[in-house]
Amino acid sequence: MRKMIISVLMIGLLLCTIGTVSAHFTMVFPSDSEESVWDVAPEDYIADLGEVKTVYMMWGHPYEHILFDMTPAPTASVTRPDGTVEELNIEEITVEGMDEDGNEGTFVAYKTSFTVDQMGDSVIAVEYDDAGENLIDHTKAVIHCGEEMWTGWDAEVGQTTEIIPYMRPYGMEEGFVFAGKALSDGDILAGADVEIEIYHTLDEGIKIVEAAEEKFPYDAPMVFTRLTKSNDAGDFMYTLDEPGIWFVGATMEPETGRSVRGVFIVPVLEAFPAPQGDSTELMEVIEEVKQIAQDAKLTAESSASAPSTPGFGAIITVFGLLAAVLIATRRE
Numbered sequence: 001m002r003k004m005i006i007s008v009l010m011i012g013l014l015l016c017t018i019g020t021v022s023a024h025f026t027m028v029f030p031s032d033s034e035e036s037v038w039d040v041a042p043e044d045y046i047a048d049l050g051e052v053k054t055v056y057m058m059w060g061h062p063y064e065h066i067l068f069d070m071t072p073a074p075t076a077s078v079t080r081p082d083g084t085v086e087e088l089n090i091e092e093i094t095v096e097g098m099d100e101d102g103n104e105g106t107f108v109a110y111k112t113s114f115t116v117d118q119m120g121d122s123v124i125a126v127e128y129d130d131a132g133e134n135l136i137d138h139t140k141a142v143i144h145c146g147e148e149m150w151t152g153w154d155a156e157v158g159q160t161t162e163i164i165p166y167m168r169p170y171g172m173e174e175g176f177v178f179a180g181k182a183l184s185d186g187d188i189l190a191g192a193d194v195e196i197e198i199y200h201t202l203d204e205g206i207k208i209v210e211a212a213e214e215k216f217p218y219d220a221p222m223v224f225t226r227l228t229k230s231n232d233a234g235d236f237m238y239t240l241d242e243p244g245i246w247f248v249g250a251t252m253e254p255e256t257g258r259s260v261r262g263v264f265i266v267p268v269l270e271a272f273p274a275p276q277g278d279s280t281e282l283m284e285v286i287e288e289v290k291q292i293a294q295d296a297k298l299t300a301e302s303s304a305s306a307p308s309t310p311g312f313g314a315i316i317t318v319f320g321l322l323a324a325v326l327i328a329t330r331r332e
Contacts, residue, residue, distance in 0.1 A: 023195045023225045025247045026074065026128045026139040027058040028265055034093055034111075038065075038201055040245055042267030045170060047116040047145045055141070057126055058095060058109045062247055063197050063224040065205035067097035069108040074128040076112045078143075081120030081152035088112040098202055119146035121153040129258070135251075136258050138162060141265040144170045160185060161252045161262035172240065173269045179237035180264060181230075182250035188234035192250045196226040196238050199245040243270040 030044040030053055031037040037056045047053050057074055060067035076088040094106040116122060122143045129136045138159035142152075153168050166179040182189035200208060212220040230236045230250055240246050249263035 023061065023197055023247075023249065024059065024068070024130065024133050024135070024137075025062050025197065025249065025263060026126055026137045027056075027060065027062055027199065027247075028124060028126055028139050028141040029056045029058070029245070030054065030141075030143065031056055034095060037095060038097075040199070042170070042243075042245070042269050045141065045143055045265075045267045047122075047143050049116060049119060049145055051116045051145075052113055053116055053143055054111055054113045055124055056093075056095070056109060056111045057090075057128070058097075058107070059128060059130065060097070060107075061100075061197075061224070062199035062245070063205065064209050065098060065200050065202045066100050067095070067107040068099070068132075070110060070128065071108055072129065074110055074126050076110075076124065076126045077157075078114045079123040079125065079152070079155050079157045081118045081122065081149075083155070085157075086114060088114055098205075116143065116145050119149040120151040121145070121149075121155075123152065123155050123157055125157045125159060127159070134258055136160065136260045137249075137263060138261065139263040139265065142169050156183070156186075158186075159262055161189065161250065161260040163248060163250055163262045163264040165264055165266075166235075169264070169266045171269070172266060173271050174243045175239065175241055175271065176268070177237050177239050178246070178248060178266055179235065180248070182234045182236065182262065184252040184260070188232075189230055189250060189252055190232045190234055192230045192234075192252060194228045194230055194236045194238070194248065194250045196228070196240075196249075197224065197247045198240075198242055199247070240266060240268045243268050 029037050029040040031040060032054070034056070057070065057076070058067060059070040073090060073092065076090055077085055078088060079085050090110045090112045093109050093111050095109045096104070097107050098104050122145070124141045124143060126139045127136065138161055140157065140159070140163065150168060154165055156162060156164055162183045164181045164183060166181070167176070172178065182192050182194065209220070212223050216223060226238065228236055228238055236250070238248065246266040246268055247263055248266060249261045251259050251261040253259045
């Protein structure tokens with residue numbers, strides 16, 4: 001019965017293609033201050049007209065919340081909705097974090113600011129060259145301003161390797177599919193590895209990594225960085241199945257020289273409207289189903305010699321509760 005419950009609850013979940021390494025990414029996080037930079041949320045990528053938006057740039061593993069010094073300095077620009085481009089001044093800062101050995105400390109990072117002076121979508125473009133990873137990283141993040149002013153989010157800004165999104169990168173909810181095209185020097189980038197990774201805060205990162213290493217001791221990083229490929233047209237898609245800040249990066253790997261990656265940051269909202277009932281209520285129902293199933297089994301075993309069908313009423317109740325579980329997990 002338990003296997004049946006699990007099977008029913010798993011209906012409709014999408015399978016994910018999993019990568020084999022945890023990737024470095026340039027984290028581009030809007031924030032009010034250095035102290036709150038790690039509490040980034042999808043709402044931080046929204047701005048009011050006239051607002052001065054400050055954007056922080058860090059280098060590391062978003063999933064595990066592992067950081068490295070960002071040296072040398074990156075470059076940054078903003079492409080406004082009307083297509084004009086402003087090169088941005090950057091300032092070196094330090095942020096608190098954890099290194100790959102689990103030691104907490106401070107790390108070199110950068111910040112920049114610009115004024116949101118147009119309605120629509122401003123595209124922040126950051127370039128970072130990391131010799132240690134033999135990688136030139138081009139990252140884009142969209143800052144949206146204005147109700148129903150949905151223009152500029154798919155702008156091509158001329159990065160050496162660049163992702164052009166097919167999905168507007170705001171208003172996306174958990175479980176939505178993100179699709180895009182990978183370009184290299186403006187041409188189709190076919191057969192490229194496309195890495196997908198979600199960001200965690202430090203505390204979340206420690207917990208989820210410990211759980212993954214315990215459950216998947218043979219290759220825990222396979223669930224840190226997911227992996228797909230672009231097709232012959234440079235197109236790819238992937239389901240972003242959790243709310244949070246996602247990194248999607250396509251890499252051009254030359255025969256010699258530095259690899260060049262284009263990354264697009266996708267803020268993903270919680271499901272709206274929210275599912276009926278919370279996870280606590282759902283777990284309570286599941287436990288009740290399991291208990292009734294156990295009672296039904298005991299009743300059936302004790303009445304095995306009876307000519308009628310034993311435990312039938314209890315089994316019907318179990319199926320009724322299974323239906324309730326499914327209803328509770330559906331949207332209104």
